[in-house]
Amino acid sequence: MTPEDVLAELTGLQAGDVPTHGGATMAYVYDSGLAGLDDLAAAAQAAYQWTNALDPTAFPSVARIEGDLVAAGLGLLGGGPGAVGTVTSGGTESCLLAVLAARERWRAHGRPGRPRLLLPVSAHAAFRKAAHLFDLEPVDVPVDPAGRADPAAVRAALDERAALVVGSAPSYPHGVLDPVTEIAGAAAAAGVPCHVDACIGGWVLPFLDDVPEPFDLAVPGVTSLSVDLHKYGYAPKGVSMLLTNDPEFRQGHWFATAGWPGYPVVNPTLAGTRPAGPMAAAWAVHRALGTDGYRELARTARAATVALAEGAAAVPGLRVVGRPVGTLVALAQDGPDGVDVLHLADEMTARGWLLQPQPPFAQPGGADLPGTLHLTVTAATAPRVPALLADLAAAARAAAALPPPVPDPGLVAAAATLDPATLTVAEVDGLLELAGVGGGRLPARMAPVHALVAALPRPLAERLLAGVLDLVHRPSVTSVRAG
């Protein structure tokens, strides 16, 4: 095939994807809306796409790029003298490494039993993954109805097995800021490290004037902080940072071995070979925008968020959860006769927007949290806020006319008798067929599926979710190999 044909085929494949630019996809993607910025990132990425960040002695320019990024992050986020950081592949990896380092510290202190990870339930799912991978016990700490971590609940959960406490700045589900000073203070008093997950807010909040309280590395007791450049750093995917004031800390997630006959291995992250392209792109975007450029983007996105939240709260049947501090908003049903947000998500999809449905959540030891619609607002959405609010009002009227998405009680009761641990892949395929997602083809209206997932016991729901991905990721019928 000619390069032109190959690229045309690739473009054809993308036709079914949600748009990455234009501000209508309000999760997953971050669009500065600035002409030329993405071209610069692409050129920087292209210049480094064959470089291997595995070995900074062979590629010293990569060490320089990483050093510059970390210095910028520490400068923005309260790093003190001697502070250090590591560039990672994304928010999840930054969170994983923070937990790994904390577990290593906990082990080094010779604490008894299995280490525990104290998680306000609004902490990103990446921390549950970390607990799973690194064998810590995740401890659910309730959040208040406004979505904020409860410092008293954190304090009550601190014990000699606590290896790490997490706070979010802000949390992904509701966009609210945890009381970092109180949480980190309580953790420090108990001799436990505290990680601030600023993956999504870390490159926004420092540029705003209306952030109600401090949250960064300068807060006493905060031992590490994660921030993603591939979110509001407006860099392409694959670049985040884990920062710490304590140079000893990162040794806990670095790995070195001379125990094989090959090259001496030192890996600061989970990867071996590390792509340098995203780092170079982040560096280039950072150089181009500078502090003033980021400040302007952050303020534009924040103003759009405030306008959007006010407008959405005025739509009958909807309310805003808590007090969003940055550029995220969560909308919930207002009152028993309010608008079902799962239906609302479908109605907005039909109108060309992607608003992310978050199913209702029963908090262990706390009030139930309502289902919500999550909106990540970037600068590119700003000019479209009036159109978004008009569509939201129309979608809310349409959603209000639909019966609530209540799952079939017979199906829920039958499913509840299943043991997810013993289900085979074929059995899960069969169950998904019954649930309306056979073959991994998602229905146009997802509200009934989300409602069913929320009604199932959590382990079974998790098995079925993995089952959907299993179906989606089966090899193509016309594969490259078969030509």
Ligand SMILES: Cc1ncc(COP(=O)(O)O)c(C=O)c1O
């Ligand atoms: C607060 C927070 N932490 C962690 C993550 C995980 O980041 P990633 O998707 O880059 O792995 C996200 C992603 O949205 C986030 O918002």
